Amino acid sequence: MIKRLLPSPLTDVALLLRWALLAVPVGLVGGSASALFLWALDWVTRTHATHPELIWGLPVGGVWVGWLYHRFGKGSERGNNLLMDEIHQPGGGVPARMAPLVLLGTLVTHLLGGSAGREGTAVQMGGSLAGLLARWFRVRPENQRLMLMSGIAAGFGAVFGTPLTGAIFAMEVLVMGRLNYEALIPVLVASLVGDVTCTAWGIHHTLYHLEVSPEAGLRAPLEWLLLAKVGLAAIAFGLMARFFAALTHSLQRGMAQLVSYPPLRPAVGGLVVIGLVYLLGTRDYLGLGVEANRAGGVSIVSSFETGGVTPWSWLWKTLFTLVTLGSGFKGGEVTPLFFIGSTLGHQLGLLFQEPVALFAALGFIAVFAGAANTPLACTIMGIELFGAHYSVYFGVACFVAYFFSGHSGIYSAQKIGVPKRPPEH
Missing domain, CATH: 1.10.3080.10 (Clc chloride channel)
Structure with a gap:
C-alpha cells in the first residue's frame, strides 16, 4: 500500500x-x-x-x-x-x-x-x-x-x-x-x-552600487529606527504604486473615449510628450532612464548618488510614462517604475537623513512590488541586484508597499486569490 x-x-x-x-x-x-x-x-x-x-x-x-x-x-x-x-x-x-x-x-x-x-x-x-x-x-x-x-x-x-x-x-x-x-x-x-x-550572446546588464563596508558582515544588523523609517517609506512606495496603476487604467479608458480610432491615440500622446519636453526644458524623462543622456542628468543610476535627482523627478517620470503608455505606445511599465521608485526613495532618504543609495534601492524594488503585486519576487530581485546585506529591509519595503498598494495593479488580468485585508464584519 x-x-x-x-x-x-x-x-x-x-x-x-x-x-x-x-x-x-x-x-x-x-x-x-x-x-x-x-x-x-x-x-x-x-x-x-x-x-x-x-x-x-x-x-x-x-x-x-x-x-x-x-x-x-x-x-x-x-x-x-x-x-x-x-x-x-x-x-x-x-x-x-x-x-x-x-x-x-x-x-x-x-x-x-x-x-x-x-x-x-x-x-x-x-x-x-x-x-x-x-x-x-x-x-x-x-x-x-x-x-x-x-x-x-x-x-x-x-x-x-x-x-x-x-x-x-x-x-x-x-x-x-x-x-x-x-x-x-x-x-x-x-x-x-x-x-x-x-x-x-554578449549582453551585459547595468550594475547598481549599494555601498556596504567590508566589516559589516553578510547581513546588516537590525536598527529599529532605520526599520521604522523603511516602513514609512514603504507606505509612500505602496501609495505611489497605487497612484500609478489607477492613473494608467484611467488614462487608457479616457483615451478610448476621446479618440475612437485606436491608431490615432498615440498621436495625441506623442504631441503631449513633446509639449512636456519643451515645457520642462529637459529630456531626462524620455526613454528607459537607466542612464542619463547628458552629464548631470537624472536617471536610475544617478538616483543612487547624492544630488543625483531633483525633488520632483519621480513625478515627472510618472507623467511622461503615463502619457506614453496610456496613449498606446509599446514597452513595459517596469523600468519606468524603477526610475520612479529610486528617485522617490532618494528624496525620502534625504528626508529621513539616511543613505540615499539604500532608499533608492528600496524604492526601486518596492514601487514595482506594489504595482505588480509581487512582493516576494521583488524582495529576491533586491538581493540579486544589490546583494543580501539589506535583505530584511528589502523584504519589509516590498511587503508593506504591497499591502498599501490596494487591489488594483498594472496587470488587469491578474486575479485576486487572497485579499490584502480581511473582509469587514
Missing part, C-alpha cells in the same frame, strides 16, 4: 526530465529574443541621444505602430494581460505575431523618445514564442500553461539578469496572494537558461 502511494525516485526523475524538455527550448528562444531586443534597444537609445530631433516623429511613429496592431494584431495589443488570461483559462492561444509586433513597437517608441520600459516586451516575446513551441511540439493543454509561464520567466529573467526573480515572478504575478507551485521546476529551468543564453 505504501509503495503504491509514494512515487518512486525514477518516476520523479522522469517527470523532472519531461519538465526540462519543455522548459529548456523556451529558455533558449526567450533568452535569445531578449538578447536581440536588448542589443537593438541599446542601438535605438543611442541613436535618439545622438539625434534628439527624432522626437518630432513620435506622433507619426505612434500612428504607424497603432495601425500595425489594429490591422494585424488580432488581440496582441492586450500584451501581458492576454498571456495571463491564456494561463488562467486557455482559449484562442497566444499569437506568434505578438513577438515581432511588440519588438518593433517598443523599438519605435524608444527611437522616437517615448517614456517606456522593456519588461513587457521581453515577457510578451517569451510567452509568444513559448506558445509557438507548444503548438509545434503538440504539447497537451495542461502543459501549454506551464510553457507560457516558462516563457514569462525566461523573458523576465533574461532582460534584467535576475533568473531567480524571473522564476518567482512567473508564479506570483498570476494570482494576487498565491504562488502557483505547479510550475516550480519549469519556470526555474526556463529563467536560468534564458539568463545564461542572453549573457552568452
Whole structure:
C-alpha cells in the first residue's frame, strides 16, 4: 500500500526530465529574443541621444505602430494581460505575431523618445514564442500553461539578469496572494537558461552600487529606527504604486473615449510628450532612464548618488510614462517604475537623513512590488541586484508597499486569490 502511494525516485526523475524538455527550448528562444531586443534597444537609445530631433516623429511613429496592431494584431495589443488570461483559462492561444509586433513597437517608441520600459516586451516575446513551441511540439493543454509561464520567466529573467526573480515572478504575478507551485521546476529551468543564453550572446546588464563596508558582515544588523523609517517609506512606495496603476487604467479608458480610432491615440500622446519636453526644458524623462543622456542628468543610476535627482523627478517620470503608455505606445511599465521608485526613495532618504543609495534601492524594488503585486519576487530581485546585506529591509519595503498598494495593479488580468485585508464584519 505504501509503495503504491509514494512515487518512486525514477518516476520523479522522469517527470523532472519531461519538465526540462519543455522548459529548456523556451529558455533558449526567450533568452535569445531578449538578447536581440536588448542589443537593438541599446542601438535605438543611442541613436535618439545622438539625434534628439527624432522626437518630432513620435506622433507619426505612434500612428504607424497603432495601425500595425489594429490591422494585424488580432488581440496582441492586450500584451501581458492576454498571456495571463491564456494561463488562467486557455482559449484562442497566444499569437506568434505578438513577438515581432511588440519588438518593433517598443523599438519605435524608444527611437522616437517615448517614456517606456522593456519588461513587457521581453515577457510578451517569451510567452509568444513559448506558445509557438507548444503548438509545434503538440504539447497537451495542461502543459501549454506551464510553457507560457516558462516563457514569462525566461523573458523576465533574461532582460534584467535576475533568473531567480524571473522564476518567482512567473508564479506570483498570476494570482494576487498565491504562488502557483505547479510550475516550480519549469519556470526555474526556463529563467536560468534564458539568463545564461542572453549573457552568452554578449549582453551585459547595468550594475547598481549599494555601498556596504567590508566589516559589516553578510547581513546588516537590525536598527529599529532605520526599520521604522523603511516602513514609512514603504507606505509612500505602496501609495505611489497605487497612484500609478489607477492613473494608467484611467488614462487608457479616457483615451478610448476621446479618440475612437485606436491608431490615432498615440498621436495625441506623442504631441503631449513633446509639449512636456519643451515645457520642462529637459529630456531626462524620455526613454528607459537607466542612464542619463547628458552629464548631470537624472536617471536610475544617478538616483543612487547624492544630488543625483531633483525633488520632483519621480513625478515627472510618472507623467511622461503615463502619457506614453496610456496613449498606446509599446514597452513595459517596469523600468519606468524603477526610475520612479529610486528617485522617490532618494528624496525620502534625504528626508529621513539616511543613505540615499539604500532608499533608492528600496524604492526601486518596492514601487514595482506594489504595482505588480509581487512582493516576494521583488524582495529576491533586491538581493540579486544589490546583494543580501539589506535583505530584511528589502523584504519589509516590498511587503508593506504591497499591502498599501490596494487591489488594483498594472496587470488587469491578474486575479485576486487572497485579499490584502480581511473582509469587514
